[in-house]
Amino acid sequence: MQAEYDGRQIVGVDLHRRRSVIVRMSEAGEKLETVRIDNDPVALGLEIAKAGPDPEVVLEATFGWYWAVDVLAAAGARVHLAHPLGVKGVRLPAGEERRA
16 A cells, blocks of 8 residues: 555545544545544544545544544545445455554
């Protein structure tokens, strides 16, 4: 995976109660980075900043999603809420235990 990428990025956020998984991808679907963070507005803001200006973000609409939408929108992201049962591609693969 490559952390540096100049093109437009798509970001998926698998939101959980205490921690979340964030996956950044190129428009072509190439995975750029997968990271697990503690749920914190500053941590989320720092991770979304890596996606460049105006990223498209798909966020799992689970309990408590509203704080994340506020942080993402303030960072300039276009946020799309997704039903939790319909989001299956945003997972941290086994053995990939990266933390921000």
